[in-house]
Amino acid sequence: MITVEHLTKHYGRVAAVDDISFEVPKGEILGFLGPNGAGKTTTMRILTGFMPPTGGVATVAGYDIFKQSLEARRHIGYLPETVPLYPEMTPRSYLHFVGKIRGMDSNLRRARISDVAEKCKIEDMLDRHIGKLSKGYRQRVGLAQALLGNPDVLILDEPTVGLDPRQIIETRQVIRDLGGEHTVILSTHILPEVSMTCERVVIINRGKVAAIDTPANLQRRMRGTDEVEVEVRGPSEAVRAALESIPDVVSVNERDNGAETCIFEVGCSVGMDVRESIARTIVQRGWGLRELRPTAVSLEEIFVQLVTAEPGT
Amino acid sequence: MIRNVLAVAEREVKSYFASPVAWVVTAFFIAIWGFLFAAILSGSREANIRPLLSNFSVTFLFLAPLLTMRLIAEEARSGTLEVLLTQPLREVELVLGKYLGSVAFLVFMLVMSLYFPTILLIFGNPDKGPLYGGYLGVLLQGMSFLAIGLLASSLTQNQIISVAVTFVALLLFWLSDAFSRLLSGPVAQVAQYVSITKRFEDMPQGVIDTKDLVFFLTVIIGCLFITTQIVAARRWR
Structure with a gap:
């Protein structure tokens, strides 16, 4: 579903992402793990078509993310790290706006909005102003936005940051339920989160892949x-x-x-x-x-x- | 294509009406025009809308930057631009939508100002030609101001810088008529040519010159084109 080959991104002379390759089969939940500044967000931004790579190829759902960007983007739902939202809008109007851009008619939008609102547990907040919502609810409005188009691929940049422990558990459950039907890449620096939600882990350090394996295999391999x-x-x-x-x-x-x-x-x-x-x-x-x-x-x-x-x- | 443009424009209009800036700008606009209208009318005692409309450039020179400062700068600052640019949405659709949203707000302001000519129509018998031509001219002039402002807004994440750049650019366009009198030769001709005020002079007299229409449309399309390129180029940073 996602293939990444020799992906490289330079900012000036600094290589933020340095020759990364990996594949994600359909339905898998893949975790990106790495210290701050390792290149997780940059890799995700390239995969979502937000910025072009300096070198290498990435395809999502069979579309080259750079050459067939618009097609590829139709298949991606993205939750950026900072969860940018419009404070003056309500979650409902925001989701309608995103739905329109994704080409959904009004009946489909209404059905999908009540669906994602239930999944992300924001039903009670749909008509409040986003600016007045707590960090946890804003995070979940962002997640609802990513899920709205029912995309094949979900790219979630630190989806549980800022949530309270109960919300973290709920969000992880939402993400686990997405596996199978959706292909998910999530980044995190919370290590237990990876073993709890992900089937495979990519450990990234200094823009390079340090290891790719299942959490269980990684544990075994490290010990002998x-x-x-x-x-x-x-x-x-x-x-x-x-x-x-x-x-x-x-x-x-x-x-x-x-x-x-x-x-x-x-x-x-x-x-x-x-x-x-x-x-x-x-x-x-x-x-x-x-x-x-x-x-x-x-x-x-x-x-x-x-x-x-x-x-x- | 059209659907996406309209979705962006609709969101933009709603956000104008949710913002105090837009209401303050409208109130300011109506107050200044009301004052001018009263002053001109009591001076000339003539049912003529022209003197009022020819003051549009000066008022809108100050107001246009306030209407456009947010458009792209704020999305870039808050990061919502990242969400938009990762949706199946072309840069040109985003830019056109933003622009249409701001134009819709300009139209709203102009509709609010229609009570000045309405008063003239009730109590006097003004020429219809200058009225229609004048409002068309005001709309075109306002639209080119907004296009310049949108371009400035795409250059920065800072709304203050966006305002300053727009204001200086508009001021230069506005002053170029005066400059042209100080200069001579081809430079003066160019200054004369780009003068937005000069372009606008005929329209409130009911004369619509194709050359003027082409000028305004060129400014608008040119600015929107450059803005689209700038938004696309942001990805490369």
């Missing part, structure tokens, strides 16, 4: 091993020896927690679940098993590892 944390009441040396003797266990690190129990971080080969054998081993010897849980490298750690890597490494 899976890890289990065990809290045991028992003689620490003996416990360590017993843990090390379990097949597939690669490493055992003890962490002192200052109490009568000790905590071990047990590393094992990828894909091997050693939790049952650990539990059996400990219980058989009569030690007390207090806690046993798999630990995952958080996306935060991956993100930090990827974007702090020196260029060229």
Whole structure:
């Protein structure tokens, strides 16, 4: 649905986007992750036809975003980062205006407006002035605008910024529901958001793609091993020896927690679940098993590892 | 094409009526004209609309920049331009829509001013020719002022700069008749040619010269064309 090949954008001498390539199949939700100034917004602005790239090609729904811009734009709904709206208009008149530009007749507009207003939960605000709405509602009016034309592709630049926790959960649900039928690209710097909403992640740093994969694969790839944390009441040396003797266990690190129990971080080969054998081993010897849980490298750690890597490494 | 232009124009007109600036401008316009109308009429005791209409340039010189300052500058500043330019909307449709919106507001102001000639028609018997010709001239002149203002508004994100550029440009056009008397040779001819006031002189007498029509239309179309190019070029920044 979206293909990006060797996309480059220079501002003067600075390369904001430097040779980015990726593809998004129909119905996928793709997350753009990166520190501020990494080139997320610039990439999105190119994909929406707002600005032309310096080099490279991007197509949306089969249309070249630069050469067949108007056609491509018909298939895109876009929520810019700053959620620009007209303060003197009401959400209803604003949505009618956008609907007219998108060539919708008045019956279709009315039907779609009540549909997106329900989805974005702005039904009660449709006839207030946008200038008087809270940040959260404005954000959702912007989202409603992007959804209005029922576009194949949705490009959402930080869609949950400025929302309260309940609204964030609702908005993520709206976005998740869009997947399958719509192709979605969203950018964020909230890491849990990516694992919660996106099927794949593109990590962008300094205008380059640092990694593209599913959140789960990224976590596995960064570690090489899976890890289990065990809290045991028992003689620490003996416990360590017993843990090390379990097949597939690669490493055992003890962490002192200052109490009568000790905590071990047990590393094992990828894909091997050693939790049952650990539990059996400990219980058989009569030690007390207090806690046993798999630990995952958080996306935060991956993100930090990827974007702090020196260029060229 | 037309549908998109009208959608933009309609939004623009609504936003004029929602803005205090537009109402202040209209009130100012009617007040100044009312004052001039009373002063001229009590001086000449003649049922003639011409002296009033020939003062249009001066009043609208001050008011046009206030009507056009927002048009594109504000959209660029607030970022709504980004939403518009990522919709299936051509730059030319956007510019024409904006322009039509401002012209619609000018027409509204002129309709409000129709009570001056109405008073003349009730109490006197003015010539109809100068009345129609004069209003056509006023409309064309106002439309070219607005086109210049729209062009200035596309150059900046700052409404004050937009006002200043429009005002200076209009002032130069307005003064070029006076300049032409100071100069000689081809420069004077050019100054004479571009003088908006000179172009307008015949119309309130009921004389509509094709040359004048062509001049105003050229200014309008030229400004709209350049504005479209500027909006398109904004993408490249």
